[in-house]
Amino acid sequence: MSVDNLKIAVSQLKGVGPKITRSMEEKGIKTIEDLFYLLPLRYLDQRTIHPISGLKEGERGNVIARVIAYRSLFFRHTRKKGYEAVVEDETGTISLKWFQWSPSYLKRVCEKGVFLFLSGQVSRFGETLQMVHPDVVVLDDETEADDLKKVTPLYSPIDGIKQGTLRKLIQDALERYADDTKSVYPESIEMRHRLTPLPEALRKIHCPEEDLYSDGPRHRYMERLILEEYLLFQSALWIHKSVRRKEKGISFRAQGSFHKKFVKNLRFELTDAQKRVISEIEGDMSGPEPMNRLLQGDVGSGKTICAVIASCIAIDNGYQVAFMAPTEILAEQHYLTIHRFFEMLNITIAFLRGNMGKERKPVLNGIRNGEITVIVGTHAIIQKDVAFNKLGLIVIDEQHRFGVLQRRLLIEKSITPDVLMMTATPIPRTLSMVVYGDLDVSVIDEMPKGRQPIVTKVFLYDVKEKVHALVEKEITGGHQVFIVYPLIEESDKVDLLNATQMFAYFRDSLFPDYRIGLLHGAMKAEEKEKTMALFKDGVIDILVCTTVIEVGIDVPNATMIVIEHAERFGLSQLHQLRGRVGRGAHPSKCALITSSCRTEIATKRLRIMEKTNDGFKIAEEDMLIRGVGDMLGVRQSGIPKFRVGDIIRDMDIMLHARNIAEESLPELKAVDVKKIKEAIRDRWGEDFHTIA
Ligand code: ADP
Numbered sequence: 001m002s003v004d005n006l007k008i009a010v011s012q013l014k015g016v017g018p019k020i021t022r023s024m025e026e027k028g029i030k031t032i033e034d035l036f037y038l039l040p041l042r043y044l045d046q047r048t049i050h051p052i053s054g055l056k057e058g059e060r061g062n063v064i065a066r067v068i069a070y071r072s073l074f075f076r077h078t079r080k081k082g083y084e085a086v087v088e089d090e091t092g093t094i095s096l097k098w099f100q101w102s103p104s105y106l107k108r109v110c111e112k113g114v115f116l117f118l119s120g121q122v123s124r125f126g127e128t129l130q131m132v133h134p135d136v137v138v139l140d141d142e143t144e145a146d147d148l149k150k151v152t153p154l155y156s157p158i159d160g161i162k163q164g165t166l167r168k169l170i171q172d173a174l175e176r177y178a179d180d181t182k183s184v185y186p187e188s189i190e191m192r193h194r195l196t197p198l199p200e201a202l203r204k205i206h207c208p209e210e211d212l213y214s215d216g217p218r219h220r221y222m223e224r225l226i227l228e229e230y231l232l233f234q235s236a237l238w239i240h241k242s243v244r245r246k247e248k249g250i251s252f253r254a255q256g257s258f259h260k261k262f263v264k265n266l267r268f269e270l271t272d273a274q275k276r277v278i279s280e281i282e283g284d285m286s287g288p289e290p291m292n293r294l295l296q297g298d299v300g301s302g303k304t305i306c307a308v309i310a311s312c313i314a315i316d317n318g319y320q321v322a323f324m325a326p327t328e329i330l331a332e333q334h335y336l337t338i339h340r341f342f343e344m345l346n347i348t349i350a351f352l353r354g355n356m357g358k359e360r361k362p363v364l365n366g367i368r369n370g371e372i373t374v375i376v377g378t379h380a381i382i383q384k385d386v387a388f389n390k391l392g393l394i395v396i397d398e399q400h401r402f403g404v405l406q407r408r409l410l411i412e413k414s415i416t417p418d419v420l421m422m423t424a425t426p427i428p429r430t431l432s433m434v435v436y437g438d439l440d441v442s443v444i445d446e447m448p449k450g451r452q453p454i455v456t457k458v459f460l461y462d463v464k465e466k467v468h469a470l471v472e473k474e475i476t477g478g479h480q481v482f483i484v485y486p487l488i489e490e491s492d493k494v495d496l497l498n499a500t501q502m503f504a505y506f507r508d509s510l511f512p513d514y515r516i517g518l519l520h521g522a523m524k525a526e527e528k529e530k531t532m533a534l535f536k537d538g539v540i541d542i543l544v545c546t547t548v549i550e551v552g553i554d555v556p557n558a559t560m561i562v563i564e565h566a567e568r569f570g571l572s573q574l575h576q577l578r579g580r581v582g583r584g585a586h587p588s589k590c591a592l593i594t595s596s597c598r599t600e601i602a603t604k605r606l607r608i609m610e611k612t613n614d615g616f617k618i619a620e621e622d623m624l625i626r627g628v629g630d631m632l633g634v635r636q637s638g639i640p641k642f643r644v645g646d647i648i649r650d651m652d653i654m655l656h657a658r659n660i661a662e663e664s665l666p667e668l669k670a671v672d673v674k675k676i677k678e679a680i681r682d683r684w685g686e687d688f689h690t691i692a
């Protein structure tokens, strides 16, 4: 692919001025390549002309007919105007109707005796057949119509650009640059798998010989485009994995003293799933290759314990451990959860904050000279000024948000530590198999014993009193309650106002007899910690909070969570929030309050939460309802944006792409692999976590 030509700005095309350029830019079309990938919405098939007598209600038809009458219409009930023309051919007549028009347009079209080339959906009005808002071409004479008997692509409308202009632009561009769209993969691959060359596929799409959508939305040329981008994605996974294989890792020895002591001191028996995962981790860590494992498991399934055990193995072998989370708040929650485990074992642990002022230096020193063994923080902990003494293991929570950059920094420091990633936003198994192709995946699919399902119910906003009564019942029963407010419009400020206002309302008006606490992201760390500690110790009955509590809080006596504006959350996130309760032996409740009785989809989504406590199922449903693009779990999973493909609909193509990649890449010449790597970088750049 000659990337350069495809990167030419559309404004360089003949006939494209500043106005068209701007309109296109608004649609995200900046380059020739973007223009090529603007796929037709539908095709207008005008290859056959139908006699009027042969037109059928409910079908599309193309006719050539002469105007015999026209008139304006007035609908008394709606007080709206319309316009009608009647046309005839040798076989019969049909009526044309417009409810919107411009006078000059009608003047051109509705002239007695004029021949029209008409295409449209045929419907019935009383006894007569009609076409409403037909596509019309005025013919100078009947024979001219031969040129019009073809298939025309119709694109999603762009302000200020006529369909005809757009078509012309795309076709001109194709003439000049179609050959530049050639695949980055060698022709031998296309031949072996009988793939249409990309330039031909694009030509067939934009200059079609038939209605490509007649058998559904996915035609063979589109499949070709999807295969190409999936192939690139699968190649990226494959390359990443093969690079990894060559790295030299640390061969840790398991069953050291910290490891044994920690497991012995656990207050509970590990679940079978945890035991399995730990033995998988032990296997990785003791092997010579660096571990690159993703641990998937529902909230509360006990992932953290597994990570702590992995840490013990590294520490037993004299290495340091870094725990990273995507945001400072999440890192802090993590710290609060794990520090007691390490302190119990007399292992020094530090939280490295972004702005810790004077305190930062001694912590950095401690990391450098090895006095600090476990370091918790955001990705900032592997930044330039942080030098580790001997880093052996990195535990990454919600791995997707870590880009390429961080990994590269590590490699620059010539360190190849083991990496354990954890995620509580499960994505469906079939999907993870394909998109985490470069990772080893462990799944905890079993909850610790004694956990009871959290009874969940959706409430509409106007029956909030019912929820308040339930809250009161929990508290009089000696339990505690979370009330969660969402981030509204990404703005912490608005969010804060809401939680703060409601806190005051609960404290002063609604529940004056109970102890209410407030927790949000903008509070100072010590305050947060204090509030959390108070809640944990049962000094606070109701904690009004934002999604700060998403991760890390573990209060077995909290038996109810109320989530306001539940429709604003993704299902996976709701599921995570819900996981904050149900951690003790008592039955727990989750009330989802929604104001959106209007949007059926939102309510339907929420009802899924009532039906199941299984995070995988929820992810699957969420995906089906919202599509992959919107689903939190997937968006976060590091899957890049695809131009044409839809991961769910086109899963079969993804599997095909994986097979092709695995079969062909090992045989490719270095120059070809280099081209592919360039294409990957060009396409997804630094966002894409798998290209080191
Ligand atoms: P996750 O990180 O997957 O959300 P955690 O590791 O924080 O889950 O575990 C949730 C809670 O369950 C913690 O209080 C933890 O101590 C407890 N826990 C973990 N494993 C078990 C187990 N096998 N039996 C009982 N409790 C467990």
Ligand code: MG
Binding pocket: 249, 250, 251, 252, 284, 285, 286, 287, 288, 289, 290, 291, 418
């Ligand atoms: Mg290893």
